Amino acid sequence: MPFIALSDAHQARLDARSGRVTGPTANLAPGHVQANLAILPAALADDFLRFCQRNPKSCPLLAVSEPGNPSLNELGVDIDIRSDIPRYRVWHDGVLVDEPTDVRDIWRDDLVSFLIGCSFSFEEAMLDNGLPVRHIEQGRNVPMYRTNVPTVPAGVFSGPMVVSMRPMKVAEAIRAIQVTSRFPSVHGAPVHFGDPSQIGIADIHKPEYGDAVDIGEDEIPVFWACGVTPQSVVASVRPEFCITHAPGHMLVTDLVNSRLAAF
Structure with a gap:
């Protein structure tokens, strides 16, 4: 490169x-x-x-x-x-x-x-497209959550996926899917949006890693696969x-x- x-x-x-x-x-x-x-x-x-x-x-x-x-x-x-x-x-x-x-x-x-x-790489593309990146706006670390989504095992390694979250309005979420799909080598498109309980997140305001961010009443949480997943696997x-x-x-x-x- x-x-x-x-x-x-x-x-x-x-x-x-x-x-x-x-x-x-x-x-x-x-x-x-x-x-x-x-x-x-x-x-x-x-x-x-x-x-x-x-x-x-x-x-x-x-x-x-x-x-x-x-x-x-x-x-x-x-x-x-x-x-x-x-x-x-x-x-x-x-x-x-x-x-x-x-x-x-x-x-x-x-x-x-x-x-x-x-x-963080696709966040630059999001900002260039006028999409919100809340943790940057609020000067915080990105919120990250351990899910109930299993990874594919290999040898001794297995465990749940970790996701990062960015809240946005529905129209913004659709655009974010389009923008981040262009970057498969840095996690690509989201893996989930909407109800966090569907992927095992009990409290969106209490991330296992990083900092909680504000979520507006007209916004939904959008989740991307996260490179902190190896740390979750290490714990397992x-x-x-x-x-x-x-x-x-x-x-x-x-x-x-x-x-x-x-x-």
């Missing part, structure tokens, strides 16, 4: 690396692809690769590293996956044990990094060691969002 000028994206990574940026990355370095992260021991990498291949809506793969290599040259210049995300999550036996801003001190030579497409599978991004805290790449459009 082609690159554009490095300044904004590269600076965003350097700011994360230095600790100047530790919060969510929504609307950071506009125009650039952002990526979710899952880092697993090499012994689990083949199973997780097949899991992503079988669940492309939730886990659209952008890149996979070599074991122990923290660089991802296909995603940008001077990337160090151990430090260039504002905040990480560290898991032991499926239990969240830490949320550091740098994981160099726990890095291992057998770790494989999986970078997964992020809905309980691998002995895993590193993920903190929800909403992405890797900002040098890739261009417009280049991800399928048509």
Whole structure:
């Protein structure tokens, strides 16, 4: 995929690396692809690769590293996956044990990094089309929910889909379906809209990840498959060691969002 000028994206990574940026990355370095992260021991990498291949809506793969290599040259210049995300999550036996801003001190030579497409990319297209993105309007992290929708198992990996939500009016939702369908490598079209209970969400005002946002009386919630799904799977599978991004805290790449459009 082609690159554009490095300044904004590269600076965003350097700011994360230095600790100047530790919060969510929504609307950071506009125009650039952002990526979710899952880092697993090499012994689990083949199973997780097949899991992503079988669940492309939730886990659209952008890149996979070599074991122990923290660089991802296909995603940008001077990337160090151990430090260039504002905040990480560290898991032991499926239990969240830490949320550091740098994981160099726990890095291992057998770790494989999986970078997964992020809905922040299609949000740019939504904004360009005059569609509302409520969490950006309100300066919050996108609300994310664990559903009762099963993923397709692969090896040891299985568990429920996680979705992100953006409220909008019905006419806007129809346009959002059209706009986001162009971006299958960053989750594509919504997986559900309307009644959240139909996908196992008990309280739309209490997301499992991110922040709640306001929903107008004339609006419906619209749900997209979410790259936080691997974290839900980690909680179910309980691998002995895993590193993920903190929800909403992405890797900002040098890739261009417009280049991800399928048509």
